Amino acid sequence: MAYPRKLLNQGEELVLDLRPHWLAVAVPTLVLVVSVVAGALVTLLADIDALSLGALVLIVVALIYFGIKVLGWSTTNFVLTTDRLISRQGVLSKSGIEIPLERINTVFFNQSLFERMVGAGDLALESAGERGNQSFSNIRKPALVQREIYVQIEANENRKFDRMGPAGGRGLSSAEQLEKLHDLVTKGAITPAQFEAEKARIFGA
Structure with missing residues (x-):
């Protein structure tokens, strides 16, 4: 199930909308196959009705287990937009998390040898806020x-920096522009070098 476009903010664009890798349903699939094969053999070779x-x-239990896992897989979204990183899951009851790109500090990925072969892995984020990790x-392809993610973080920072340019600062005093710049650099939306360059522009240095 694709991430609903109606949940995007105005001006926000969808960059990635990923399902979990098929490894997430590998075990349920294996359990189902083994159960079907074992059940078929028992039914064909055994004369005991109870067996x-x-x-x-x-087979029925394995099929139900497989169906639940596949349904969970199909309703799990890992979404990257131009503004946010979003994770959503659930069918009847839903849960999710949204992390603004400007709050993300570091992105790690980890892959075992087998995961590298099949193109899967894990991602870990360090971000500002209560739930920092x-x-x-x-x-898929972590x-x-x-x-x-880093490309979109940089693009997001550049958009905010552009809004602080001559047009974005029009009507504000030098002190007000400097205060907004300081707020951006504190949040990590612009780099210290960008802060100093814009500060020099404001004061005509």
Whole structure:
């Protein structure tokens, strides 16, 4: 299920909308296959009705388990927009987290040898706020996702910096412009070098 476009803010664009990697449903799939094969063999080779019934129950349970996991997989979104990182999951009851890009400090990824072979891995974020560390499992091509997050963080910072340019500061006193710049650099929205360059522009240095 795709992330609903109606939940995007005005001017916000969708960059990535990912399902978890198929590794997330690998175990349920294996359990289902083994259950079906074992159940079929028992039904064909055993003459005891109780064993055949038990095999049928095993298959039904495995099928239900598989269905629940696949449904959870299909309703889990890892979304990157031009403003936010969003994780949502759930069918009837939903849960999720949204992290503004300007609050993200560092992005890590981790892959085992097997995960590198199949293109899966885990992402970890360090961000400002109460829940400073967040981890996400079974991300598709985590190295590319990490790079795209940094690209969008930089683009987001540049947009905010542009709004603080001559047009963005029009009508504000030098002190007010400096205060807004200081707020941006404190939040990490612009770099100290950008702060100094804009400060020099304001005071005509």
